[in-house]
Amino acid sequence: MNARTRKRLDKGLRWLARALNQTPLVRRPLSRLKPHRHLRCEENAAGTGFEWQAVGDDPQFRLTRELPLPGWHMLEVAMTHDQPSAAVKLYLDTGWGFNEAQSVYLPMKAGRVSKRLFYVPRPLKALRFDPMGQEGHFTLHHLRMAWLSPWFAHDRLAQRLANMHHEYRDVAKGEVLPALKRRAREEQRDWHTLALADYDATFERRSTRYSYTEWLSKRRRLSPQHVQRVIAKLRQRPLISIVLPVYNPRLEWLRECLDSVLEQHYPHWQLCIADDASSDSEVRQVLAEYAERDARIQVVYRQQNGHICAASNSALELAEGNFVALLDHDDRLSPYALFHVAEALHRHPDAGLLYSDEDKLGERGERFDPHFKPQWNPDLLLAQNYISHLGVYRTGLVREVGGCREGFEGSQDHDLALRVSDRLAPDQIVHIPHVLYHWRAGEGSTALESGEKNYTTEAGLMAVREQVTRRVPAAQVEAGHYPNTYRVRWPLPERLPLVSLLVPTRDGVDILKPCVDAILERTDYPELELLILDNQSTCTATLDYMRDVSTRDARVRVLRWNEPFNYSAINNFGALYARGDILGLVNNDIEPINPDWLCELVRQACRPEIGCVGAKLYYPNDTLQHAGVILGIGGVAGHAHKYFNRNSPGYFTRLNLAQNLSAVTGACLLLRKAVFQDVGGLNEEHLAIAFNDVDLCLKVRGAGYRNLWTPYAELYHHESVSRGADDNAVKRARANAEARYMRDTWSKQLDCDPAYNPNLTLVHEDFSLR
Incomplete structure (x- = not known):
């Protein structure tokens, strides 16, 4: 190998090492930022738990280390903050200074790493990172730029445009880039520039008005004594059987789940657990420990793994209550969950299906992303499983429809809600407007990213299609624009009606x-x-x-x-x-x-x-x-x-x-x-x-x-x-x-719109918190 070849090889290896560099970027405060260790004690008290304070409306970091190579990159950011919402911006200086035309906008999603593509042009001189657009406190947990191969970047670009941009709504992912390039030729524009503009337009630039954390802090809680006085006055105090299928959960999350049942203010419950042949022996030990602690907890150990539907049905066989509540092995119930269910049954004794509002739990236990739901909304249920958690069903109805059906794993709760609701009158389906269920948003969970599990969309599509075509055989059901959403194409009459x-x-x-x-x-x-x-x-x-x-x-x-x-x-x-x-x-x-x-x-x-x-x-x-x-x-x-x-x-x-x-x-x-x-x-x-x-x-x-x-x-x-x-x-x-x-x-x-939620604003039109 001659010297020139060796030099080229060394240069290529350095380029590859730089492209694959996964080390976090070094951040140096540039403007309107104070680390909390430099603040006086009384100042730091306002931002306890946060590393940085933004002291103006344009806080800035200078990013150092080797500048990223030209080409496609993925910006990854995870940040906690004390604002209702936040968005970060990355500025690229290509010789004209930092400007909005060469900036990358990324709204933060609570409890997770937020990501987006961006393109680094030549020549890149410097990088600036703005963590928020207002005063506040924050901690950056993760900040990285990962180089992407053009093939992978184009695939991600096409996927997002097909899912979210109106120009490509009915275009298959494989046809997005050809369609985009045809459009660019027609408009005499560079396809690259057009692609980036369309991609950028899919990131919502709206600010939440009210922090969920702040909203929670101002909510009045009923005292345990008050709850017990209400329970004592109920004409009926039904036994509620909680159905819990278990398979190899994280042990600390399983314990939190079981503890949330033990902490219920309403005492008339039964916890029916089916371990689906977990391979982790410690799972059996934890379940045995809790069963020994409280006689209301019963466990059946399955000999073979049958997945969630089979395990749920095994747990259902243990149920002695008139109602069953569905719980996942890594989620948590609010201490007031079963109390509010019993209270709702007192007001609606003929109810056959009850459901509550819910939120999510992050890796650090933080609550975020509350889902405040409407009252009974049958067409919305055909479009998505908005009922979800906490779902409570009359036990006899669940058994009558055959419990959870194998083959619908991933959307078994949607399938169950469709089949049970089909046998009920609208006034027998009751919405409880309280957050009673905390859905764990761990890595790989459906709560964190519905696209994590494609099979859930397929199972849901099958459930909705069966429900619709049983009543209207000529109707067609197809997947919606987002994972786990569906569209029903109802048939037109054979003789088309005249429309005036x-x-x-x-x-x-x-x-x-x-x-x-x-x-x-x-x-x-x-x-x-x-x-x-x-x-x-x-x-x-x-x-x-x-x-x-x-x-x-x-x-x-x-x-x-x-x-x-x-x-x-x-x-x-x-x-x-x-x-x-x-x-x-x-x-x-x-x-x-x-x-x-x-x-x-x-x-x-x-x-x-x-x-x-x-x-x-x-x-x-x-x-x-x-x-x-x-x-x-x-x-x-x-x-x-x-x-x-x-x-x-x-x-x-x-x-x-x-x-x-x-x-x-x-x-x-x-x-x-x-x-x-x-x-x-x-x-x-x-x-x-x-x-x-x-x-x-x-x-x-x-x-x-x-x-x-x-x-x-x-x-x-x-x-x-x-x-x-x-x-x-x-x-x-x-x-x-x-x-x-x-x-x-x-x-x-x-004053009470059934298609809305009493926890949402009546001042604005943006579904923000009241």
């Missing part, structure tokens, strides 16, 4: 024309008529357009309403002349995005149990305008997830799931004409402008139908462009009168 779209307008051809043209051109549902309800237009261009479009397209008719503007009255008038079996309330500033938007709405509206159906609406800048209506926000109602990014999953992925909601906006709303007529249409007398859609939805719900919002009908909405804002005294007086009417008429329902 009602579009009120006055002048404003620049708004009306794009709306009508887009509906006519971008709608693949064939049986529709579009009724333009003209409210005293005088603009020549508008009149000419309405005459022209109604002449050239037989689907369009123009009806004149020569009265003062009253949204309710205009639509009621249009409904009288509508020929369709289905009515669509459509604002004149709506533009469809996906051609099958109307097909999706019709599929849902044709279901006999469904009343009003709403769509997913965006502002022109691709932020959310409407994802359903939440009652009580702002006193009457507000739009769920308003201003969220188009790529956002939303609260527990609800922005991407069909679900039952109390109301949807009349800007794009479908319902059967017979239902509209049965409830008396829109309220002309009291709700001429605002809240008439909410009032309609509540009347429809009161008539026994479920209202529904679907994310699979997407449209742009240039909100209230044609009507204008309530910005003068007359309009404000009218708006106040309409709000008072809603409060007087629907006050009890406005």
Whole structure:
């Protein structure tokens, strides 16, 4: 080997060693940072347990050690902090100083290492790391940049875009990069730059308003004495059998789990444990120890490993109580869990299924990521297992449906909830709005990352498909955009119903024309008529357009309403002349995005149990305008997830799931004409402008139908462009009168939305804590 070859080989080996370097980066404080060891004692008390204090709104570290090589890298960060939420930024100086154009944004996820791809260009001069954007205290547990092969980076990039970016929603992972490169050629852009921009857009830039840790610290707890007084007054004190399958858990977590049962304030319980032939002999020792400690604990030791369903059924055979509660071997119950269950059964003695809110436990025992759930929401249960933990079932029902079914491992609790709920009336399914279950988010657990276990999605898909097709054989069920989520494609009737779209307008051809043209051109549902309800237009261009479009397209008719503007009255008038079996309330500033938007709405509206159906609406800048209506926000109602990014999953992925909601906006709303007529249409007398859609939805719900919002009908909405804002005294007086009417008429329902949760805010529209 000559000297030149040896030199090249040495250089290559140094490059490889540098690329594979896994050592953490050295951080040197650059600005607005103080280590706590340098603070006075009284200052350190405010941030006990944290290593650093950010003393300004732009704290900065300089990162030293060898600079990363050009190419793809993974930024990995784990951090605890005292803020409601935090996001870090990595700045790359390529000779132009540190600037936002060359920064990498990463929102922190509690209890875990947060990761994202980024690309290092040539030439890299320096790195800066900003741990948060405000004053506060924090500890960095992990900070690393790992070099990635282009193949692996491209695979991760394609996976995230396919899962989370709207441009690639229906594109298979293997087709994402070819599609991205075609788009780049069409737009005459570098594909690399476009890919990074699209990837960056999948990271939500929203801040939580209220820290869960702080929220927990301010919650009032019932004293044990008070709990015992309540228990003594219960007419019935049912025995609750806790079903616990066990297989090789971490011993300290198993002990915490068992201790959480022993610490229950409600004493009438039985712990039924099935050890599924654990290979760790110490597991048997721990279980025997606890069984000897308390006679309410019973253990069966299986001779062969049968997995979680078989083990759960073995534990179920021990159950003597009228109700069974499901517990995993590394999770914990709140000390109040069974007390709240017994209390709920006192109020709902016919209940067959009860479930609570839940949160997660990190590696250090910290509680985070609370899931505050709605009341019974059957369409949401088809889209995801929102019931989950703590699930409590009437024992006889569980045995009647055959217990946990083998073959559904990973989603056995979803399968059980579907089969049991199918045998119950809605008022027999009870939500307990307290966090009663702490789900362990350990490495490799489903709690930490639902994508960790792909088989859980497959098992859940099988469970939902069986449940749906048993009732509606022609329905199709497919995996949703996120792990463990599902989409049901309900069938259209053999004879497609005519849909009458009602579009009120006055002048404003620049708004009306794009709306009508887009509906006519971008709608693949064939049986529709579009009724333009003209409210005293005088603009020549508008009149000419309405005459022209109604002449050239037989689907369009123009009806004149020569009265003062009253949204309710205009639509009621249009409904009288509508020929369709289905009515669509459509604002004149709506533009469809996906051609099958109307097909999706019709599929849902044709279901006999469904009343009003709403769509997913965006502002022109691709932020959310409407994802359903939440009652009580702002006193009457507000739009769920308003201003969220188009790529956002939303609260527990609800922005991407069909679900039952109390109301949807009349800007794009479908319902059967017979239902509209049965409830008396829109309220002309009291709700001429605002809240008439909410009032309609509540009347429809009161008539026994479920209202529904679907994310699979997407449209742009240039909100209230044609009507204008309530910005003068007359309009404000009218708006106040309409709000008072809603409060007087629907006050009890406005204060308790079953599709929401009493622990969530009624001030904002972002599902933050109350």
